[in-house]
Amino acid sequence: MGRKLHLEGGKPGFYILRHICHSGSPTGRASNGSARGSWPGVRMGDIFPLFKYIESTLIQATKVSPRVACHQGPCRPGTAQSGNVFVPRKPSSRAAQRGQYLDRVCRVGSAPGGVVMERAVVVIGGGIGGVQASLDLANAGIRVYLVERQPSIGGMMARLDKTFPTNDCSMCILSPKLVEVARHPNIHLLTNSEVRSVAGEAGDFTVSVVRPPRYVDMDKCIACNTCSEKCPTKVPSEFEEGMAPRKAIYVLFPQAVPLKWTIDPEHCLYLTKEKCGICAKVCPADAVNFEDTEEVVQVDASAIVAAPGFAPYDPSALYEFGHGRYPNVITNLEFERMLNASGPTGGHLIRPADGEPPKRIAFLQCVGSRDEKAQRWCSSFCCMAAIKEAIIAKEHAPDLEDIHIYFMDIRAYGKEFEDFYVKAEEEHGIGFTRCRVPGLVEHPKTRDIHLDYVEEGTLEPLSATYDLVVLSTGMSRPEGAEELAEVLGIELAEEGFCATDAATNLRTSRDGVFVCGAFSSPKDIPETVAQASGAAGMAAAVHLRSEERLPAAEAPPLDRDVTGEEPRVGVFVCHCGTNIGGVV
Ligand SMILES: Cc1cc2nc3c(=O)[nH]c(=O)nc-3n(C[C@H](O)[C@H](O)[C@H](O)COP(=O)(O)OP(=O)(O)OC[C@H]3O[C@@H](n4cnc5c(N)ncnc54)[C@H](O)[C@@H]3O)c2cc1C
Ligand code: SF4
Ligand code: SF4
Known part of the structure; x- marks a missing residue:
C-alpha cells in the first residue's frame, strides 16, 4: 500500500482526505496519537508517521496548528482507511487549541493501487x-x-x-x-x-x-x-x-x-x-x-x-376566515399541538379567547387548497388529518355536543382510509356536511364563531355557531425552496x-x-x-x-454481542393517548 495525501483547497475549513492508505497488523491496541480515539489492532508505528505527515502538510497550508485525530475501529490488516479532518477557522479559537476532531475515520476496504475513495x-x-x-x-x-x-x-x-x-x-x-x-x-x-x-x-x-x-x-x-x-x-x-x-x-x-x-x-x-x-x-x-x-x-x-x-399554508392571506383576528379560529397544526400531551395546553382542549373547554367544534376543509385565489392543488393529507383530529377531540372530551366537518370532497384514498372515515361517522358521531363555507364571523361578545352555508343538493341557506373553528390548511412549498433549487441546480414545478x-x-x-x-x-x-x-x-x-472499483462497504454491526451474558428483559409501556393508555 502506498501513502498519498490529497489536500483539497488549502484554506481553513473541513477537508476530505481522499487518498490515504496504510496497512496495519494485529499486534495489540495502539493509540493514533490523539486523546480522542484509538484503532485497536494497529501498530502505532504503522500510522503515526502518516498522521505526522498530514499534520505538517496542514500546518504549511493553513498556518494553524491542527491535530489530526480519528476513532472508530477496528481496522484489519491489509484494509485501507480514509477520513475527514477539521481545520479550525481561527488559530486562536478553542477548537484550534484543543485540536478539535469532527469526523471519524471509517473503513472502506482495500483498493487496488493504494487509492481509497470514500464517498x-x-x-x-x-x-x-x-x-x-x-x-x-x-x-x-x-x-x-x-x-x-x-x-x-x-x-x-x-x-x-x-x-x-x-x-x-x-x-x-x-x-x-x-x-x-x-x-x-x-x-x-x-x-x-x-x-x-x-x-x-x-x-x-x-x-x-x-x-x-x-x-x-x-x-x-x-x-x-x-x-x-x-x-x-x-x-x-x-x-x-x-x-x-x-x-x-x-x-x-x-x-x-x-x-x-x-x-x-x-x-x-x-x-x-x-x-x-x-x-x-x-x-x-x-x-x-x-x-x-x-x-x-x-x-x-x-x-x-x-x-x-x-411549509404549512399561512391562512392569514384569506381575510374572510379571520385567522389571526378571531382567537377562536385556529389552524389544524395549532389544534394538533393543543391535542398533544406535551403541547402548550398539556393536551387540554380550550378556546384560546377565554380558556374555556369548547362544546362545539367545526373543521373547514380545503382552506387555501383547491382554491384559485390561494393554491390550486389538493394537499392530500388534510381530509384524513381532520377526521383523525375530530376523533381524538371526541376521545379527549366525550361530552362534546357537536363536532362537524364541512368539506367539498373527502379524499380517503389510502390503505384503510375509507374504513377510518366510515367509523368516524358511525362510531364516533362526527358530522359531515358537503358545502363550501365562504367565510366566518365572530360574535363580538361571546367570541363564538358563526358560519353560513348551503348544503349540496339544496338551495336552503343554513347557519351554525361554534365555540372553536379549525381551518384545515394545506401544504405549501418549503421555506427557501427557490434558494435550495438554485444551489442544487434543479428545476421547480409551477x-x-x-x-x-x-x-x-x-x-x-x-x-x-x-x-x-x-x-x-x-x-x-x-x-x-x-x-x-x-x-x-x-x-x-x-x-x-x-464506487465500482471498490468492494462494497460493510455496515459495521449495530448490536453488541451478548452471548453468555445474563438475559435482561426491559418492558417499556407508553401511557399516552387511548390506544395503550386507555387499557394499561
Ligand atoms: C396538521 C398536520 C397533521 C398531519 N397529520 C398527518 C397524519 O396523521 N398522518 C400522515 O400520514 N401525515 C400527516 N401529516 C402530513 C405529514 O406531516 C407529512 O406527510 C410529512 O411530515 C412529510 O415528511 P417530509 O419528511 O417530506 O417533510 P417534513 O416533515 O416537512 O420534514 C422536512 C425537514 O427538512 C428540513 N429542511 C427544510 N428545508 C431544508 C434545507 N434547505 N436544508 C436542510 N433541511 C431543510 C425541515 O427543517 C424539516 O426538518 C400532517 C400534516 C399536518 C400539517
Ligand atoms: S443544557 Fe444548558 S446548562 Fe445544561 S449543559 Fe447544556 S448548555 Fe449547559
Ligand atoms: S439571553 Fe439567554 S441565551 Fe443569551 S446570554 Fe442571557 S441567558 Fe444566555
Whole structure:
C-alpha cells in the first residue's frame, strides 16, 4: 500500500482526505496519537508517521496548528482507511487549541493501487422522509451525511399528536428512528446546517455544507436545562406555533435528536447587546461558547437526496376566515399541538379567547387548497388529518355536543382510509356536511364563531355557531425552496414543489439528485416513507456505480454481542393517548 495525501483547497475549513492508505497488523491496541480515539489492532508505528505527515502538510497550508485525530475501529490488516479532518477557522479559537476532531475515520476496504475513495450520499432534510432515506442507505453500508436546517431532526412528524389511520402516537413511531439515526455508525448528522453549493456531477459531487455557530458545545452539553431555566429572554416557540414561549437558549422539543441546546442569536441578550451571559455562568458543563464560529464541511458525494418537506399554508392571506383576528379560529397544526400531551395546553382542549373547554367544534376543509385565489392543488393529507383530529377531540372530551366537518370532497384514498372515515361517522358521531363555507364571523361578545352555508343538493341557506373553528390548511412549498433549487441546480414545478420525471416522481432535473416526501408534491407519511426508500434505492445505484472499483462497504454491526451474558428483559409501556393508555 502506498501513502498519498490529497489536500483539497488549502484554506481553513473541513477537508476530505481522499487518498490515504496504510496497512496495519494485529499486534495489540495502539493509540493514533490523539486523546480522542484509538484503532485497536494497529501498530502505532504503522500510522503515526502518516498522521505526522498530514499534520505538517496542514500546518504549511493553513498556518494553524491542527491535530489530526480519528476513532472508530477496528481496522484489519491489509484494509485501507480514509477520513475527514477539521481545520479550525481561527488559530486562536478553542477548537484550534484543543485540536478539535469532527469526523471519524471509517473503513472502506482495500483498493487496488493504494487509492481509497470514500464517498457519501448527502440527504437534505431530517423529516421522516430524510430520516428513512438515510437509514435505508446507511443500512446498505453507504455512508450518509444528513443535513438538517433545524437544531434537531424530526420535521413535521415530531409536532403531530397521532397519525391516521391507526391513531398511533406520532412520536412513538418517529422517536426510535431518530435515535437510530444518531447512533448509526454510517450516518453523520449535521444539524443547524444548510447546503451552500454543489459542484461536479452524478457520482462525483462536492457538496459544501455551512454550519452557523450553535454557541453551545455539543460535546459538552449534558442536556440539564439549567441554562433555559435561568435565561431571562422569552420568545414565542416556533415548534408550538407561537402558543407557548421558549427561551433564547433552548432545545427544540424534549425528545430532540441530538439532545443538545442551542442559542438563538437574534434574541440572545449577550449576542445582540453584550449583556446578560447568565447561561454561560450557570452551565455546569462549561458548554456555552459565545466565540463559536461558522464551519464549512466539504463532502465528497456520489448522489443527493432532497427531502426538505413543506411549509404549512399561512391562512392569514384569506381575510374572510379571520385567522389571526378571531382567537377562536385556529389552524389544524395549532389544534394538533393543543391535542398533544406535551403541547402548550398539556393536551387540554380550550378556546384560546377565554380558556374555556369548547362544546362545539367545526373543521373547514380545503382552506387555501383547491382554491384559485390561494393554491390550486389538493394537499392530500388534510381530509384524513381532520377526521383523525375530530376523533381524538371526541376521545379527549366525550361530552362534546357537536363536532362537524364541512368539506367539498373527502379524499380517503389510502390503505384503510375509507374504513377510518366510515367509523368516524358511525362510531364516533362526527358530522359531515358537503358545502363550501365562504367565510366566518365572530360574535363580538361571546367570541363564538358563526358560519353560513348551503348544503349540496339544496338551495336552503343554513347557519351554525361554534365555540372553536379549525381551518384545515394545506401544504405549501418549503421555506427557501427557490434558494435550495438554485444551489442544487434543479428545476421547480409551477407551484414551487420539485419538478420530477413522470415515471418515478423521484428523479429531479439534475442527474444524481433525487427527491422524496412532501417536497416532490404534498403527501402523507406512508407515501413519504415509501418514496424515501425509492429515492434511497436510486441514490444507492448511483453510489455503487461510482464506487465500482471498490468492494462494497460493510455496515459495521449495530448490536453488541451478548452471548453468555445474563438475559435482561426491559418492558417499556407508553401511557399516552387511548390506544395503550386507555387499557394499561
Ligand atoms: C396538521 C398536520 C397533521 C398531519 N397529520 C398527518 C397524519 O396523521 N398522518 C400522515 O400520514 N401525515 C400527516 N401529516 C402530513 C405529514 O406531516 C407529512 O406527510 C410529512 O411530515 C412529510 O415528511 P417530509 O419528511 O417530506 O417533510 P417534513 O416533515 O416537512 O420534514 C422536512 C425537514 O427538512 C428540513 N429542511 C427544510 N428545508 C431544508 C434545507 N434547505 N436544508 C436542510 N433541511 C431543510 C425541515 O427543517 C424539516 O426538518 C400532517 C400534516 C399536518 C400539517
Ligand atoms: S448548555 Fe449547559 S446548562 Fe444548558 S443544557 Fe447544556 S449543559 Fe445544561
Ligand atoms: S446570554 Fe443569551 S441565551 Fe444566555 S441567558 Fe442571557 S439571553 Fe439567554
